[in-house]
Amino acid sequence: MALLEVIDLQQQFKDSYSLKSVNLNIEKGDVFALIGPTGAGKTTILRLIDLLDQPVSGRILFDGIDVTKSKSERLKARRRMAYVQQRPTVFSMNVYDNVSVGLKWRHVKRQSIKETVEQALHLVGLADHRKRDAKTLSGGETQRVAIARALVTKPELLLLDEPTANLDPISTEQTEEILENIIEARQTTMIMSTHDRSQGQRLANRMGVLIDGDILQVGTPAEIFRSPIRKRVADFVGVGNMLDGVIEARVDESLVTIQVNGNVLQAISDFDEGEKVWVLVRTEDVTFSLHKTSTSARNTFEGPIKRMTPVGTLVRIEIDCGFPLVGVVTAKTVAEMGLETGSHLFASFKATAVHVIHRRN
Amino acid sequence: MENSFWDAFVEALRLIRTLDPEVMEITWRSLQLAASSSTIAFFLIALPLGTLIHFNRFPGKRLVISTIQTLFAMPAVAVGLITYTLLSRSGPFGDLEWYLTPAAIVFGQTLLITPVMLGLVISALNAIDKAIPETATALGASRFQTYIICIREAKFGILTALVMGFGRAVSEVGVSMMVGGNIREFTRTLTTAIALETSKGERELALALGIILILLAFVINFALLSLQYRKLPWHYWK
Numbered sequence: 001m002a003l004l005e006v007i008d009l010q011q012q013f014k015d016s017y018s019l020k021s022v023n024l025n026i027e028k029g030d031v032f033a034l035i036g037p038t039g040a041g042k043t044t045i046l047r048l049i050d051l052l053d054q055p056v057s058g059r060i061l062f063d064g065i066d067v068t069k070s071k072s073e074r075l076k077a078r079r080r081m082a083y084v085q086q087r088p089t090v091f092s093m094n095v096y097d098n099v100s101v102g103l104k105w106r107h108v109k110r111q112s113i114k115e116t117v118e119q120a121l122h123l124v125g126l127a128d129h130r131k132r133d134a135k136t137l138s139g140g141e142t143q144r145v146a147i148a149r150a151l152v153t154k155p156e157l158l159l160l161d162e163p164t165a166n167l168d169p170i171s172t173e174q175t176e177e178i179l180e181n182i183i184e185a186r187q188t189t190m191i192m193s194t195h196d197r198s199q200g201q202r203l204a205n206r207m208g209v210l211i212d213g214d215i216l217q218v219g220t221p222a223e224i225f226r227s228p229i230r231k232r233v234a235d236f237v238g239v240g241n242m243l244d245g246v247i248e249a250r251v252d253e254s255l256v257t258i259q260v261n262g263n264v265l266q267a268i269s270d271f272d273e274g275e276k277v278w279v280l281v282r283t284e285d286v287t288f289s290l291h292k293t294s295t296s297a298r299n300t301f302e303g304p305i306k307r308m309t310p311v312g313t314l315v316r317i318e319i320d321c322g323f324p325l326v327g328v329v330t331a332k333t334v335a336e337m338g339l340e341t342g343s344h345l346f347a348s349f350k351a352t353a354v355h356v357i358h359r360r361n
Numbered sequence: 362m363e364n365s366f367w368d369a370f371v372e373a374l375r376l377i378r379t380l381d382p383e384v385m386e387i388t389w390r391s392l393q394l395a396a397s398s399s400t401i402a403f404f405l406i407a408l409p410l411g412t413l414i415h416f417n418r419f420p421g422k423r424l425v426i427s428t429i430q431t432l433f434a435m436p437a438v439a440v441g442l443i444t445y446t447l448l449s450r451s452g453p454f455g456d457l458e459w460y461l462t463p464a465a466i467v468f469g470q471t472l473l474i475t476p477v478m479l480g481l482v483i484s485a486l487n488a489i490d491k492a493i494p495e496t497a498t499a500l501g502a503s504r505f506q507t508y509i510i511c512i513r514e515a516k517f518g519i520l521t522a523l524v525m526g527f528g529r530a531v532s533e534v535g536v537s538m539m540v541g542g543n544i545r546e547f548t549r550t551l552t553t554a555i556a557l558e559t560s561k562g563e564r565e566l567a568l569a570l571g572i573i574l575i576l577l578a579f580v581i582n583f584a585l586l587s588l589q590y591r592k593l594p595w596h597y598w599k
Contacts (some may be wrong), residue, residue, distance in 0.1 A: 050499055079501040089492035092514055101510070102500040153501060 001064055003028045003189055004049065004157060009058035011044050011213075018044050020213045022058070026157070026191060031183055033200030033221075034193040036210035037236060042193035043086065045210070046159045049191065050083040062157070079106060082155035086162040088146030090134035095126055098134045099149045106153065113152075120148040124178055140171025147178060151186075158182075160192035164199065179203055197237055201225065209233045230361040231278055239355070240283030240326045247275045255351060261323040266298040267354035276359040285353035286327030288317065289346045290337060297348040301325060305343045308334070319345050366564075373568035384569050391551040394463060395531035398470035399478075403523045406475050411482030411522075412508050416494070426483060432476035437535030444469035444540045461542040466550070469536035474526035481525060485518025486511060521588045528581040532574065551577075 006024040010017065019041050026032055034042050047053045049060060051067060051074045059068050067077040082102075090098050099120055103113045121127045124144040129137070134145055143163065150158060163179065164172040180203065182188055194200050200207050201221040208218045209228075217224060217233045228234040234242060245258040247269065256269045258279055271277055292300065303321035310316075314328045317339070325347050329339075339345075376384050414425060446452055448460045448468065459465040493514050497507040512519060534552035541548035543557055551574045558567035 052495060052499060075501075075503060078498070082501075083499040085492070085496065085499070087492075089490055089496045091493065091496075091510060101497075102502075105497075105500065105502045105506050149500065 002026060002061075003030075003063060004191075005059075005061040006045075006049070007059045007061070009045070009048060009060065010056045011041070011048060011053070012056045018213050019048075019055075022210075022213075022215055024208065024215065024218070026189060028156075028189055029187050030206055031190045031204045032192070033204035033207045034191060034210055035197055035200045035207055035224075035236070036193075036195065038195055040210045041213040042195075042210055043161050044213075046083065046161050046191065046193055049157075050081055050159055051078050052083070079153070080155065081157040081159060082150035082153050083159040084143075084146045084150050084161065084163060086165055088142055090137070090142055090145055092133070092135055094131050095121070095134050095137070095145055096130040098145055099152055102149055102153045116152045116154075117148075120152045123151070123181065124148045125174070138171075140167050140174065143167060143171070143175055144178065147175070147182075151182065151188075156189060158188050158190045160190065162193055162195065165195070176203065197225075209236060211236060226282070227355050228280070229357060231357065231359075234278070234280055234357065239280045240328075241279075241281040241286070241324075243279040243281075243323055244359075245277050245279040245356075247271050247273050247277060249273060256356075258354075258356070263301065263322045265301075265354065266351040267356050268352055269354075269356040271356060271358060278357045278359055280355040280357065281325075281349055281353060283316065283326050283328045285349045286325060286347050287349070288319075288327055288329060288337075289348075290344075292346050295348050296350065297353075298351040299354070300346060300348040302344065302346045305339060305341050305345060308339065308341060315339075317345070319347055321347065369564040369568055372565035373572060376565060376569040377572060381569070384566070384573070386546065387549055387551055387554050387570060388573050390463075390549065391531055394466050394537075394550060395470065395527055398467045398530045399474060399523060399527040401467065402471045402475045402478050402526055406471075407478035407482050407522060407526070408512070408519070411479050412486065412512065414479075415483050415486040416508060416511075426480075429476050429480045429483070433480055435473065435476065437473055437533040438539070439535075440469055440473040441535040441537075441539030444472060444536060448540060460540060461544065461548065463541070463548055465540040466537050466548060469540050470530040470533065473533060473536055474529050477529060478522045478526040481522035482519055485515040485522065488518055489514045517588050517591050521585060524581055524584045524588065528578070528585075531577060531581075 002025040004024070004026040006022055009019055009022040011019040022045060034045060036042055048055050055068065059066055062077045065073055065077065067073045091101065096117060100113050100117045103116065118127070121130055124147055126141065126144055126148065129141065137145060164175050167175060176199065183190065183203065192203065204221060206218065207221050207224045208215045209224060211232050217229050224233070225237050228237055243260045245260040248257040248259045248264060250256050250273065251266065254268045255266055256271065257264050257266055258277065260279055265279070267279065301321035303319040305317055306320045306324065307318040308315055310331065313331055315331055315334050316326060316328050318324055318326045327347060414422065444465065447454050448457065448465050449455060450460060459468060489511060494507050494511055497510045502510065532552065534556060537548070537550045537553045538556065541550065541553065543549050543553040551570050555567045555570050555574070
């Protein structure tokens with residue numbers, strides 16, 4: 001039985017649906033990342049799961065118990081979960097009291113509170129701040145207090161809303177490290193929302209893509225990033241190349257040829273001849289060379305460099321080979337190959353690196 | 362005249378310095394009565410009722426709050442009149458026989474200061490971060506536990522309500538005079554004694570009591586001021 005089952009959940013604000021019909025199954029031990037752009041409804045889902053709001057319709061089963069309707073079950077269920085808000089608020093007391101307050105509310109014995117809280121403060125690296133007024137902490141520290149006070153209650157389900165959205169890069173790294181430790185050491189079931197696509201990939205074993213109040217795809221990070229089933233998912237996860245194509249012919253059982261802007265490329269697909277498709281190629285699957293080389297890649301195109309954009313230590317290269325094709329290389333490679341705008345390049349990628357989705361999706 | 366004022370002032374200071382029994386007795390009674398009425402008004406009415414009003418949605422809530430705010434300005438004499446009507450021998454609560462007793466003063470003062478306290482409690486709770494109650498709920502607090510943590514967060518504003526109410530009770534004269542009757546060694550308070558002694562021409566005693574009342578007002582205002590700066594009054598002594 002799933003730890004959490006969300007069935008046809010709908011939420012409405014004023015006249016518009018903020019959640020259309022959400023279905024989710026979270027198993028014990030899952031680390032589930034809810035990814036989607038800002039305003040997609042991620043917070044709305046988490047608030048409903050934590051029973052802070054009432055849905056317009058639909059049901060939430062926590063450990064098999066319907067907690068949507070029954071008032072008496074709500075507090076009981078809520079005490080088995082913990083919710084870390086996007087902008088956590090701390091109470092006007094010191095760090096220790098802030099972390100222990102949830103246990104006091106659960107009438108836990110003093111000695112055991114002390115042990116649990118000290119342990120949590122060490123885990124989040126705030127042991128030296130236990131006496132400090134929590135209101136004077138930085139954003140990152142406040143976030144860690146919020147994580148610590150959620151953890152001490154030993155939640156069966158930990159809900160994290162954009163745990164690093166308001167943090168600087170260093171605090172983000174620290175917070176992610178803490179979360180990794182928790183995932184490893186405690187096997188806590190987690191649902192975290194994030195608009196940071198790679199964060200979900202780093203921390204979660206399953207992901208759901210939420211766009212405009214709809215969960216469009218659920219799967220492992222690899223499935224979501226390599227094989228988005230819809231254009232909107234692909235747009236959000238960012239594949240780099242999304243080309244307009246039509247299936248030209250079937251080569252064998254799995255291989256097809258696709259017409260893209262007068263060029264023909266090969267891909268693995270089971271769509272039929274004449275079907276209109278989106279052709280997706282991830283930038284990291286495109287390799288560049290100065291000369292035509294014999295490779296196992298079935299797709300090779302050539303053209304001049306149209307644009308070069310530095311991205312961190314990498315450079316994003318767009319060539320014009322009858323259609324725009326984007327790939328990435330290291331800055332070092334750019335220097336070694338003497339690349340500049342206008343340089344003629346060969347680009348190749350394997351047929352298996354091409355992901356094809358139907359255009360009606 | 363000038364000389365006799367100076368003499369009266371010197372005599373007043375002597376009365377305070379020597380802890381004159383009558384001065385002390387009146388002061389002590391005033392404090393006791395104001396403390397009783399503000400304790401009752403605060404703990405039994407303003408704090409619980411204010412919390413319930415703030416945290417619950419019900420039809421007419423706005424009207425209730427604006428009525429409370431209007432009652433802030435209720436003149437003490439008017440409250441004295443209402444109290445008199447309720448407690449006098451022929452009034453609906455006449456059989457309690459509180460009229461012309463300290464109980465009547467406490468009753469009247471409680472009526473007088475409850476709206477101020479109630480209003481200040483509600484606005485103190487209103488001023489806390491909206492995320493506080495929700496954070497508490499998310500951390501597993503019951504409804505009652507959520508109320509308590511919110512009151513804790515609003516403690517400065519809420520203590521302001523208590524001090525303000527006490528200040529109003531100790532300095533009012535209308536209620537004490539009308540329903541207490543200014544009976545010596547029974548219902549005589551600082552304010553009613555000042556009024557009486559002044560009219561009798563006993564300026565030494567009136568001045569002595571007046572000085573004490575002014576000092577009390579200073580202490581109360583100091584407390585209010587320090588609460589406004591989010592410090593507890595005793596912080597300054599550290």
